[in-house]
Amino acid sequence: MPTRLKDIANALDVSIVTVSKVLRGKTDVSAETRDRILRKMEELNYKPNMIARGLASGRSLTVGLVVPDIADPFFAELARSLGAHLRRSQYQLLLASADESPAVEQHEIENLLQRGVDALLIASCQTDPASLNSALARSTPCVLLDRALPGSNANFVGTDDVLAGRLATEHLLSLKRTRIAHIGSEGTSTANDRLLGYREALAHRGIPADPALTLACDLHSGRPDLLGYNAMRRLLERPEHPDAVFCYSDLLAVGAIRAAREFGRRVPEDIAIIGCGNLPISAYLEVPLSSMDQGTAELGEHASSLALQLIGSKTRSKPRSVLISPRVVVRASTGLPRA
Amino acid sequence: MPTRLKDIANALDVSIVTVSKVLRGKTDVSAETRDRILRKMEELNYKPNMIARGLASGRSLTVGLVVPDIADPFFAELARSLGAHLRRSQYQLLLASADESPAVEQHEIENLLQRGVDALLIASCQTDPASLNSALARSTPCVLLDRALPGSNANFVGTDDVLAGRLATEHLLSLKRTRIAHIGSEGTSTANDRLLGYREALAHRGIPADPALTLACDLHSGRPDLLGYNAMRRLLERPEHPDAVFCYSDLLAVGAIRAAREFGRRVPEDIAIIGCGNLPISAYLEVPLSSMDQGTAELGEHASSLALQLIGSKTRSKPRSVLISPRVVVRASTGLPRA
DNA sequence: ATGAAAGCGCTAACAC
DNA sequence: GTGTTAGCGCTTTCAT
Numbered sequence: 119m120p121t122r123l124k125d126i127a128n129a130l131d132v133s134i135v136t137v138s139k140v141l142r143g144k145t146d147v148s149a150e151t152r153d154r155i156l157r158k159m160e161e162l163n164y165k166p167n168m169i170a171r172g173l174a175s176g177r178s179l180t181v182g183l184v185v186p187d188i189a190d191p192f193f194a195e196l197a198r199s200l201g202a203h204l205r206r207s208q209y210q211l212l213l214a215s216a217d218e219s220p221a222v223e224q225h226e227i228e229n230l231l232q233r234g235v236d237a238l239l240i241a242s243c244q245t246d247p248a249s250l251n252s253a254l255a256r257s258t259p260c261v262l263l264d265r266a267l268p269g270s271n272a273n274f275v276g277t278d279d280v281l282a283g284r285l286a287t288e289h290l291l292s293l294k295r296t297r298i299a300h301i302g303s304e305g306t307s308t309a310n311d312r313l314l315g316y317r318e319a320l321a322h323r324g325i326p327a328d329p330a331l332t333l334a335c336d337l338h339s340g341r342p343d344l345l346g347y348n349a350m351r352r353l354l355e356r357p358e359h360p361d362a363v364f365c366y367s368d369l370l371a372v373g374a375i376r377a378a379r380e381f382g383r384r385v386p387e388d389i390a391i392i393g394c395g396n397l398p399i400s401a402y403l404e405v406p407l408s409s410m411d412q413g414t415a416e417l418g419e420h421a422s423s424l425a426l427q428l429i430g431s432k433t434r435s436k437p438r439s440v441l442i443s444p445r446v447v448v449r450a451s452t453g454l455p456r457a
Numbered sequence: 458m459p460t461r462l463k464d465i466a467n468a469l470d471v472s473i474v475t476v477s478k479v480l481r482g483k484t485d486v487s488a489e490t491r492d493r494i495l496r497k498m499e500e501l502n503y504k505p506n507m508i509a510r511g512l513a514s515g516r517s518l519t520v521g522l523v524v525p526d527i528a529d530p531f532f533a534e535l536a537r538s539l540g541a542h543l544r545r546s547q548y549q550l551l552l553a554s555a556d557e558s559p560a561v562e563q564h565e566i567e568n569l570l571q572r573g574v575d576a577l578l579i580a581s582c583q584t585d586p587a588s589l590n591s592a593l594a595r596s597t598p599c600v601l602l603d604r605a606l607p608g609s610n611a612n613f614v615g616t617d618d619v620l621a622g623r624l625a626t627e628h629l630l631s632l633k634r635t636r637i638a639h640i641g642s643e644g645t646s647t648a649n650d651r652l653l654g655y656r657e658a659l660a661h662r663g664i665p666a667d668p669a670l671t672l673a674c675d676l677h678s679g680r681p682d683l684l685g686y687n688a689m690r691r692l693l694e695r696p697e698h699p700d701a702v703f704c705y706s707d708l709l710a711v712g713a714i715r716a717a718r719e720f721g722r723r724v725p726e727d728i729a730i731i732g733c734g735n736l737p738i739s740a741y742l743e744v745p746l747s748s749m750d751q752g753t754a755e756l757g758e759h760a761s762s763l764a765l766q767l768i769g770s771k772t773r774s775k776p777r778s779v780l781i782s783p784r785v786v787v788r789a790s791t792g793l794p795r796a
Numbered sequence: 797a798t799g800a801a802a803g804c805g806c807t808a809a810c811a812c
Numbered sequence: 813g814t815g816t817t818a819g820c821g822c823t824t825t826c827a828t
Binding site for chain 1 (some may be wrong): 800805
């Protein structure tokens, strides 16, 4: 059986309260008593029971994180960054992966709330905004990550996706490409915003948006690389081919490149392709992939700071929004010989 | 404030215990009372407080997982598989990433134990076996994942790494290669075992192990791709070049391929290269990478089953060991035109 | 500077 | 079937 406060107290003939005070660094304990207690804790290898502490204090020193898929490199990196930052503030990250299922996500959110997390970070795969509102309505502070919720005015930390779409497209425009396609996704704010940025960039150059050059994949329906492959095939079967493509994600781009090459197109000479997310392995792909870097580590830093801040503030402050600026990383798929 | 058992009990003029019994599906409650209670729970949107339940019952319905790095695709996939399986048994996974630091790992292990996890799964990055023993000595059931602890006879679930090394090397031998190198790692059981399998395979064919063909990288010292790159350079600078390489991990292999090609070697014609881990993106690399698949999902399944079993059994049963058989996946880096 | 009393929300054992 | 009593290990408030 592990040592309890009671054991220390008994051994030293002091009260449990006094021991508890030392444990929590209260100053109203004599230096001598404190020393004896600290020594005894050491000797008996005392470790506080966080469950009991949580129940008594109402705070668990815990932050929950729900991601759509922990095996997605972006969310894995985000989780790592968050965990590292929270650890420095004595907080522990509780991680749940929703496996791309809104139902599982709902379940995991409830679960974490029932476990008494002090704050909840959610990168939602929900298509229906309503289901998140029940969580946001609770008294536990919540931060939406990466994907914003259209109507809601919740706390949010994520990439400036409109800017991502714009910068990616402008990069392609700078390569003198004129028929620029977009292989996108649907349902999420990230998908909508990147599409928006893409259109903005084209409009800014006076290029009409050709609806035949915009495809949306249902990312729930299969492996993204294969979806990208099929999307590119459809683009190439059309009479007027694109000479560049901005893909919603790197994995879509990887599949798109594969398709382009199988159909005899050279990348980037015939078709320049850029993705988004900046996969760590981008530089080693069959065609090193240009991409939008989302500053994932920075994102995690902001998110954990915001979470801790919300926990600290007594009153429910007005929702804050933090947008991280993405940047273009150029590799061979849009022209650089090697990265 | 969230609803408590007490609120239900008061509203219905029954005792808290009766409500608690309904909550836990005990049968010694009349059908009518049960119905009233269930209805009231629904109406007041009751959610049990898992912290209080944990403190009272001594079980948290929680399993902890510590991995060296959650951003490593292998561990991410493992975490996903574990989480999914545990969820089906009403258990929640608490995930901690040690960021490749033994000190952080130790800290996270303590932390999870203090949070009252019912079982602890550890993929350790510890080099010193002793530090794990303090955790293994506790009453909380423990399972070592992926990496075994040399002296200890703890529960273990992992890949049969000797077999992995043997199969990989035999595959290279089947391609008529005779000077087969190994770019390995050190300190972990996985590294030792894969090296062992490599040597076994060579010995079995009567090929003497040339020490000049075996390199070990310190994976803590930098990005694995660059370590693989440098290791391959060193191999190529030597008078007698290898005609094949078995790499400890896929990322090492990726770097090795890059180096080989930069030095004018064709892969696989001049040098065949196989990795281990079977990265999801293997097929899209500059040279699609042959690799040893570790059956990660299966591994997670076995690990969660074992964990639940240990939780269930009153007595501390004798340690069990589960070894998953890896299999060769052939792609272009060892000869297939495309995968 | 120290501690007694009360309780966090729930479960476990035993009575009725 | 239902309820009573007694905690789980800790914190909180308030006396002393």
